[in-house]
């Protein structure tokens with residue numbers, strides 16, 4: 302992307318220094334400034350009696366100074382004791398102050414103070430509030446005071462002045478045709494003006510709750526830009542060319558014949574959808590979504606078989622080495638007997654072995670390549686890539702997924718005769734996408750769902766047990782192991798310190814080994830080198846290790862059917878989907894499985910809510926819905942999606958109706974008024990890039 306250039310009109314009086322700060326906020330021109338909508342408002346239209354001031358809530362008070370003192374608490378600070386008309390006391394505290402400030406706080410001075418109070422040593426206090434000297438006749442503000450998202454060195458006062466200039470001299474002409482705008486909504490300029498300077502008659506809660514028509518207009522504008530951008534990406538993809546994976550059905554028949562099980566109805570349906578996709582001339586872009594243990598791997602294998610039968614190579618990428626290794630074992634186990642060459646690639650593979658894989662891949666001898674991020678390194682050149690499979694797709698960033706797809710352009714075939722734009726892409730995830738996200742960020746994705754678990758699974762029983770009874774749990778594990786079963790023991794998540802987390806895992810391992818002398822207790826953690834990690838996993842799979850102590854590295858997708866117990870220590874520290882994924886490690890075979898969530902008191906309200914959901918439900922969809930409710934969609938998308946312009950104004954949970962309107966409007970615009978669509982995109986996205994689709 303080219304370096305964006307700022308262009309502000311002279312009338313706004315933007316100095317180069319201010320311009321830099323605006324640029325930091327992603328604001329490049331006059332319109333961007335007007336569209337910089339306040340985050341929230343402070344109500345300076347009224348004076349709150351000190352008795353009604355609440356800790357943590359913004360308030361404006363009017364008080365008289367009783368006295369001020371300079372105190373030393375480690376450093377110098379100014380403490381001003383004040384009272385209001387009702388003689389209720391409020392303390393103001395300033396850590397940095399100038400001598401000149403003291404004059405304002407002479408005894409009996411009347412001041413108006415704005416800020417958030419907290420509980421201090423002497424009752425309620427405000428730290429570094431704003432204040433002005435006033436007289437009894439000084440009027441209060443007539444409208445709510447906007448608070449802008451900002452950056453260091455750009456004060457709210459500066460914002461208010463800048464916005465006043467912008468409102469006075471920047472035009473914001475309508476670019477959208479009237480018929481897609483709800484009649485009850487204001488024009489864009491009126492909406493913007495109202496939000497920057499709300500007149501006194503506006504209901505403050507309609508502003509803070511963002512359900513005023515002016516907000517509806519702004520949110521619709523934003524969602525429309527997103528929908529237009531996504532729809533265009535989708536149309537572009539539709540125009541791309543991919544190789545048709547048309548093949549004889551021999552290989553598929555052989556593959557299916559050797560499977561040790563019959564596919565579920567859901568698996569067959571998903572496979573039919575994928576098969577149809579790969580027979581088209583434009584690239585498949587499909588997400589296979591299915592709860593942990595629903596059997597996504599075999600679908601991926603079928604797609605690989607289809608690709609290989611068509612004479613092309615398939616790439617299968619997973620986010621961690623343990624996961625990739627498991628995929629490799631499984632695929633190789635299925636394909637090697639059919640004479641198909643499956644190769645393994647990860648950063649831990651020795652240089653000489655790597656060089657061999659590279660050469661065999663470029664020569665077209667390797668038919669399926671399975672591995673980690675190592676697949677997207679520059680040295681990797683395919684002969685003729687036809688399919689890219691990405692497991693646990695939500696754990697990859699957009700750039701990584703694009704890099705794998707790009708391997709088609711660098712393949713030998715493409716260099717000889719470039720015919721195609723992209724390989725077929727199959728993404729897999731156990732994390733269901735909520736409807737609002739499916740309509741927005743993931744709108745450019747076709748979805749196939751595995752909504753049925755393979756038969757013969759016994760439901761997992763979840764137990765919530767107080768940490769105080771941990772010893773009983775250890776006894777129970779000893780009994781189960783004596784019966785020939787296996788267990789995972791997950792150590793607590795310690796977000797603040799990786800070292801501490803590691804130490805806890807080592808200690809837990811030692812303690813369990815001591816408590817269970819006749820049991821082989823293994824240990825895996827993030828700091829273990831991949832070869833050792835693999836060795837321990839292999840011992841666990843073989844049943845030589847009966848209890849596996851692990852930090853959270855026991856990954857999604859690890860498949861050991863004989864492991865029927867899962868203990869999670871300090872379960873209250875884990876997120877919902879993390880718990881669900883961990884619990885999905887058991888219940889994979891015919892054994893009765895149990896997941897013990899050990900919790901420590903006291904529990905926060907959220908932790909309690911999470912544990913309750915885990916206790917009540919094993920349905921990944923229901924759990925994901927709750928997760929979204931507890932965390933909000935921003936976090937759901939995750940930091941990994943960084944670089945993705947998130948919605949600033951619309952709230953995907955609350956604004957589903959607006960989102961649907963925007964989707965329909967986008968379709969209409971692209972059909973009937975391409976120019977307006979273009980102008981709208983330019984206004985809202987301009988130099989900020991576009992809403993990348995996942």
Ligand code: ADP
Nearest residue numbers: 562563564565593594595596597598599755860
């Ligand atoms: P996930 O969707 O979590 O990746 P896997 O593909 O690892 O699930 O499948 C979980 C387990 O279920 C594996 O042991 C797999 O062999 C088995 N499995 C998959 N499909 C079926 C089926 N139709 N019937 C019986 N077992 C199956």
Ligand code: MG
Nearest residue numbers: 597598857858
């Ligand atoms: Mg899997």
